[in-house]
Amino acid sequence: MKRIKITIAYDGTKFCGWQIQPGVRTVQNELEKAISRITGAPVRVYGSGRTDSGVHALGQVVHFTLPESRAEVPWQRALNAIMPDDVTVLDVAYVDESFHAQFSSIRKTYVYTLWLENKFLFPCRRNYVWGCGPLDIDALDTAMKYFLGEHDFASFQNVGTPVKNTIRTILEFVRLPGENEHEIKLQVCGTGFLKQMVRNMVGCLVDIGRGKAEPGFVRSVLEAKDRTLAPATAPPQGLCLSHVYYGEPKSGGPESGRNESRIDGTD
Amino acid sequence: MKRIKITIAYDGTKFCGWQIQPGVRTVQNELEKAISRITGAPVRVYGSGRTDSGVHALGQVVHFTLPESRAEVPWQRALNAIMPDDVTVLDVAYVDESFHAQFSSIRKTYVYTLWLENKFLFPCRRNYVWGCGPLDIDALDTAMKYFLGEHDFASFQNVGTPVKNTIRTILEFVRLPGENEHEIKLQVCGTGFLKQMVRNMVGCLVDIGRGKAEPGFVRSVLEAKDRTLAPATAPPQGLCLSHVYYGEPKSGGPESGRNESRIDGTD
Numbered sequence: 001m002k003r004i005k006i007t008i009a010y011d012g013t014k015f016c017g018w019q020i021q022p023g024v025r026t027v028q029n030e031l032e033k034a035i036s037r038i039t040g041a042p043v044r045v046y047g048s049g050r051t052d053s054g055v056h057a058l059g060q061v062v063h064f065t066l067p068e069s070r071a072e073v074p075w076q077r078a079l080n081a082i083m084p085d086d087v088t089v090l091d092v093a094y095v096d097e098s099f100h101a102q103f104s105s106i107r108k109t110y111v112y113t114l115w116l117e118n119k120f121l122f123p124c125r126r127n128y129v130w131g132c133g134p135l136d137i138d139a140l141d142t143a144m145k146y147f148l149g150e151h152d153f154a155s156f157q158n159v160g161t162p163v164k165n166t167i168r169t170i171l172e173f174v175r176l177p178g179e180n181e182h183e184i185k186l187q188v189c190g191t192g193f194l195k196q197m198v199r200n201m202v203g204c205l206v207d208i209g210r211g212k213a214e215p216g217f218v219r220s221v222l223e224a225k226d227r228t229l230a231p232a233t234a235p236p237q238g239l240c241l242s243h244v245y246y247g248e249p250k251s252g253g254p255e256s257g258r259n260e261s262r263i264d265g266t267d
Numbered sequence: 268m269k270r271i272k273i274t275i276a277y278d279g280t281k282f283c284g285w286q287i288q289p290g291v292r293t294v295q296n297e298l299e300k301a302i303s304r305i306t307g308a309p310v311r312v313y314g315s316g317r318t319d320s321g322v323h324a325l326g327q328v329v330h331f332t333l334p335e336s337r338a339e340v341p342w343q344r345a346l347n348a349i350m351p352d353d354v355t356v357l358d359v360a361y362v363d364e365s366f367h368a369q370f371s372s373i374r375k376t377y378v379y380t381l382w383l384e385n386k387f388l389f390p391c392r393r394n395y396v397w398g399c400g401p402l403d404i405d406a407l408d409t410a411m412k413y414f415l416g417e418h419d420f421a422s423f424q425n426v427g428t429p430v431k432n433t434i435r436t437i438l439e440f441v442r443l444p445g446e447n448e449h450e451i452k453l454q455v456c457g458t459g460f461l462k463q464m465v466r467n468m469v470g471c472l473v474d475i476g477r478g479k480a481e482p483g484f485v486r487s488v489l490e491a492k493d494r495t496l497a498p499a500t501a502p503p504q505g506l507c508l509s510h511v512y513y514g515e516p517k518s519g520g521p522e523s524g525r526n527e528s529r530i531d532g533t534d
Contacts, residue, residue, distance in 0.1 A: 009387070009389050009390055009391075010390050011390035011391045011393070056390075056391060058389065058391075076386055076387070077386070080386070080387060085388075085390060085393050086390040086393070087390060088387040088388060088389070088390055089387060090387050119343055119344070119347070120276070120343070120347060120355040120356060120357050121352070121355060122276050122325065122355070123276055123277050123278035123323075123352060123353040123354060123355055124276075124278045124323060124325075124394075124395060126278070126352050126353070127391075128391060179446050
């Protein structure tokens with residue numbers, strides 16, 4: 001058997017998220033359909049994590065496994081020729097069978113784009129930003145720092161599907177310039193994210209940026225460990241899964257990279 | 268009567284261009300419908316020029332005239348509240364009745380975005396770029412300069428609807444960085460443009476960038492004054508009407524600005 005790792009980008013606007021669900025259009029389904037069409041046999045693909053309906057990706061990582069006889073295909077060209085134009089293969093690699101798109105990942109980076117003008121929103125940006133209006137940028141910068149490090153993120157997980165272990169580590173949370181003068185980007189890198197955690201963190205930051213709370217509010221919400229205390233979830237279209245990182249096997253042994261991982265396969 | 272000048276942006280993807288046509292969705296029609304809904308009476312709006320189906324705008328200028336009693340409306344807020352999200356009002360001004368969005372304009376700037384990678388195209392950029400693949404950038408830079416100045420652009424006008432006076436002046440043609448490492452932007456400013464002239468110039472430049480012709484080919488095509496000799500028209504989705512300029516009345520009299528205009532109301 002041969003394992004294939006592909007890196008893909010997609011525009012989440014017209015997808016009901018990553019994961020296969022009956023009766024709706026999902027990225028996983030489009031990908032499996034295209035691979036099956038090429039090989040002539042059903043296939044299962046595994047993503048680094050799910051993304052919600054409307055969430056975009058510029059570096060989602062996926063793996064699948066095929067018999068040697070079917071694996072030697074110019075995958076990038078073949079898939080991009082038949083897939084719809086809202087999903088594309090950026091890169092392909094043959095990897096060791098121990099590689100798993102979800103379980104081998106050690107870090108992920110998401111970028112959330114905010115539109116700060118409230119009188120208008122450029123139409124060409126409407127599917128890629130949250131038009132939240134003016135924010136106090138200094139307050140935002142201060143508040144982001146409270147997320148850094150290891151915390152119990154119980155207050156920032158999705159209400160519907162709580163997980164047991166809600167401790168995660170945020171390695172980076174920075175503000176970057178946007179694609180025009182009306183936007184800013186918030187880039188967050190962590191060892192793993194609970195379901196809707198990024199959108200919940202951004203929802204909280206925007207409340208602070210709007211002056212509804214002080215930057216220290218982040219700490220209070222983290223300490224409360226109660227989702228009902230946190231502000232509303234930011235809308236999906238501002239979010240983009242930017243990069244998934246995989247570790248080199250370390251001197252501590254081939255498993256050490258994997259132990260760093262706390263990915264739940266969610267966004 | 269009161270004349271109102273509005274600056275609008277639109278995503279051309281789902282519009283059949285600017286101009287009202289029966290049975291299809293156009294920007295002019297959406298705007299007239301929205302204004303009429305606010306004032307309760309039919310209205311005609313005049314744009315600085317038409318844009319084709321799929322062409323975008325970040326600075327289209329439009330004017331319309333209303334009886335004083337109906338003109339005092341918070342236009343930006345009112346229109347943006349009821350118009351679809353692929354068109355937005357960026358700015359509003361009450362202007363002198365001598366102002367005309369088309370005939371008073373003295374210069375226009377268009378930006379055309381090229382995607383230079385041929386193995387993939389970011390899905391979120393698919394409606395805003397021409398995925399032309401790799402180009403010789405030096406050749407492109409050299410070729411652009413041949414368009415500068417006053418020329419007969421007969422070779423670069425649309426085949427179907429030729430106009431008599433095909434002499435136009437290009438004031439600027441420069442390459443700018445794109446929104447990511449796979450894109451470049453070509454910005455062209457001129458006193459006026461023939462129908463599809465920008466897309467025809469870009470089609471010619473891309474042929475040169477692909478090595479199908481030398482940069483001096485631009486001069487040969489200009490001199491031939493024959494549309495059939497020029498390369499194919501670039502696709503619409505890479506094009507954006509960026510800015511329309513209006514002159515201050517000059518010392519030579521209020522008409523002098525207007526005399527500079529050679530806008531045909533086309534793109």
